[in-house]
Amino acid sequence: MRRIIFLIIAISLVASPSSAQDITNRLGIGARFMWLAPKKETHFDNLIKMQSGKLEGKSMFGGTLTYGVSRWVAVEVAFDNSLNTDLNDKVLDIKIATVRVYPLTFSAQLRYIAPPGYYTWMVPYLTFGFGRYFISCNTSKEYKEHEAPKPPVVRDIKVDVDSTWGGHIGGGMDIFLSKNIALNFEFRYFWADSDIHERIILRNNGTIIYQERRSDKIDLDSWMVGAGIKFYFGPFGR
Numbered sequence: 001m002r003r004i005i006f007l008i009i010a011i012s013l014v015a016s017p018s019s020a021q022d023i024t025n026r027l028g029i030g031a032r033f034m035w036l037a038p039k040k041e042t043h044f045d046n047l048i049k050m051q052s053g054k055l056e057g058k059s060m061f062g063g064t065l066t067y068g069v070s071r072w073v074a075v076e077v078a079f080d081n082s083l084n085t086d087l088n089d090k091v092l093d094i095k096i097a098t099v100r101v102y103p104l105t106f107s108a109q110l111r112y113i114a115p116p117g118y119y120t121w122m123v124p125y126l127t128f129g130f131g132r133y134f135i136s137c138n139t140s141k142e143y144k145e146h147e148a149p150k151p152p153v154v155r156d157i158k159v160d161v162d163s164t165w166g167g168h169i170g171g172g173m174d175i176f177l178s179k180n181i182a183l184n185f186e187f188r189y190f191w192a193d194s195d196i197h198e199r200i201i202l203r204n205n206g207t208i209i210y211q212e213r214r215s216d217k218i219d220l221d222s223w224m225v226g227a228g229i230k231f232y233f234g235p236f237g238r
Contacts, residue, residue: 021123021176022113023068025235030064030184032228036082036101039221041090046216047198049146049157051091053218055099058085066109066230074109074125080224087137087159095140097159101220103190105131105168121176128169133192133220137161149202153209156201161218166192174230184228192220 038055062080069075082101089096107129114120139159149155170188177183196218202210 021121021174021179021182022071023066023074023111023232023234024071026068026232027234027236028064028066028068028182028230028232030066030228030230032062032064032078032080032184032186032226034060034062034080034186034224034226036060036085037223037225038085039223040219042217042219044196044216044218046214047196048200048212048214049092049143050089050096050159050198053087053089053096055220055222056086056088058083060101060224060226062103064228064230066232067236068234071113072111074111076107076109076127076129078105078107079103080105086140087161089143092146094142094146096143097140097161098138099161100136102134102136103131104134105129105190107168109172123174123176123182124171125173126169126171127186127188128167130165130167131190132163133166133190133194134163135161135194152205154203156199156203158199160197160199162195162197164192164194164220166190166220168224170224180232182230182232184230185226186228187223187225189223190221193217194220 037057041054043052044050060080060082064078066076080103084098087096087099107127109125109127111125168188168190172186174182195215197215199213
């Protein structure tokens with residue numbers, strides 16, 4: 001990931017198209033690599049076993065679709081896919097589950113194009129919007145076997161995290177290598193929380209003798225930082 005970012009920075013330093021890059025009525029298709037950095041540790045008061053947990057940082061990759069509404073405004077939809085990240089219990093010092101996040105986000109960009117004679121090949125922007133964060137969660141074998149009862153009693157334990165909505169704000173920059181190709185750098189902070197569920201079922205010779213399900217909130221607030229490339233086409237529309 002770091003090698004890719006360094007390579008993109010090196011290329012951008014030798015690229016300097018002379019005119020401002022206005023993407024009005026143009027469509028941009030892009031690919032990017034991001035680093036997802038969860039910000040907080042979450043304390044659970046209502047779950048059966050977990051006392052506190054924290055998601056590890058992980059790489060993400062995804063695609064973007066950008067449309068220039070005007071000289072100063074663009075809209076973008078993006079879909080990203082994180083690599084598996086661990087939810088660890090900080091008190092028990094074990095892995096609770098493997099989590100994967102799939103953000104589908106919708107953003108507006110407020111873009112600034114410098115006057116002629118300045119660095120018009122660099123177009124910085126502010127971005128803000130909202131998204132749906134789809135989450136898959138697989139309970140770890142380590143957690144399932146932690147303090148497991150003795151036969152003939154068998155325990156089935158499962159952890160789930162619900163998909164959720166969230167908002168984001170950040171900034172970025174398009175660095176145009178040509179009229180149609182731009183390198184992109186972006187950072188954003190998104191805030192969201194979700195419901196996390198823990199279910200325990202105890203069976204004795206196949207018969208359920210005890211079951212319980214509890215829920216709590218998990219903090220998903222995270223930084224996303226990354227780089228990518230965009231290919232612009234058009235113009236489309238009037």
